[in-house]
Amino acid sequence: MKNSTTGGAGALYVVATPIGNLGDMSQRAIDVLNTVDLIAAEDTRHSARLCQHFSINTPLKAYHDYSDQAHSEAMIAQLKMGKDIALISDAGTPLISDPGYRVVKLARDADIDVVPIPGACAMAAALSVAGLPSDRFCFEGFLPAKAGQRLNYLQDLMEEERTMIFYEAPHRIVDSLTAIVDVFGAERELVLAREITKTFETVLAGTAHEVLQRVEADPNQRKGEMVVLIKGFEASEKQIDAKVEHMMRCLLAQLPVKQAAQIGAEISGLRKKALYQWALDNKPG
Known part of the structure; x- marks a missing residue:
């Protein structure tokens, strides 16, 4: 499995594992996990069950992004000595809101081959069945746990035109959906995909x-x-009507253009960029 382009060094394999249904484990992933020298796993107890199911006997070692620098550098040293290492997370594709960034960056900086072994990913699976625009989208990971930070985070995305994708914990889902209604409005299209590939898989849309x-x-x-x-913001949803123009003229009489546009966007729900341009074109003398 050694790659001759790295002068005898091993390779780091980033291996996707099932997010629920074990039937989604690819044969290539099984082969790689069977033949590497070491599997770096987010939770070795969880991954041990996966390995047992597929009769994989490769040694497991814990690795997550909270591991100290010395831990990561030790893995790089092993790769430089010719060891092949597979990086896996608890479920899905590593680095997609999961550990792995640090060691992948170190490996690439050391000119060590980093090889993707693709497979299941909750984000991609949910997008494929959501019925929302998928030509342009952005993945935002988990929303902040604290209410104020969550609202601020969502408000920064009010003008986002791409489909937005988030992961969420079950104990925060009601609070997060409530915040989404407050910021984006009750009528914004939304899809909740739950337990993808598992027994109680559910997709709620509306x-x-x-x-x-x-x-x-x-x-x-x-x-x-x-x-x-x-669903992303549609610029055609709202226009700058007479009421908004009156509000903006009042704001511009007291505030700089940037601040007037910011406040106007928060009040009207219109895009800040559009209000900023209108303010530039209509600022008094």
Whole structure:
């Protein structure tokens, strides 16, 4: 498995594992995990069960992004000595809101081959069945746990035109959906994909308010792994009408253009960029 382009060094394999259904484990992933010298796993106890299921006897070692620098450098040293290492997370593709960035960066900086072994990814699976625009999207990971930070984070995305994808924990899903309704509006299209590939897989689609109501009404919808997808902002949804123009003229009489546009966007829900340009074109004398 050694790659001749790295002068005898080993290779770091970034291996996707199932997010629920073990049938999604690829034969290539099994072969790699069987033949590398070491598997670096987010949780060795969890990964031991996966290895047992597929009769993989390769040694496991814990690795996560909280590992200290010395731990990461020790892995790089092993790779330089010719060892092949596979990096896996608890589920899905490593580095997609999962550990691995640090050691991958160190490996690439050391000219060590980093080889992707693709497979399951909750984000991609949810997007494929959501029925939302998929030609342009952004993955935002987990929303902040604290309410104020969560609202601020979402407000920064008010003008985002791409489909937005988030992961969320079950104990925060109601609070997060409530914040989404408050910031994006009750009518924004939203999809909640829950327990993808697992026994109780569910995909709820509708307006943000409709999905929130269904989750509040059914305790089962507040369990498991969750992906939230929000349709992006459509510039045509709102226009700068006479009322907004009047508001902006009042703001511009007292405030700089940038601040007037910011406040106007928060009040009207319109894009800050559009209001900023309008303010530049209409600022008094």
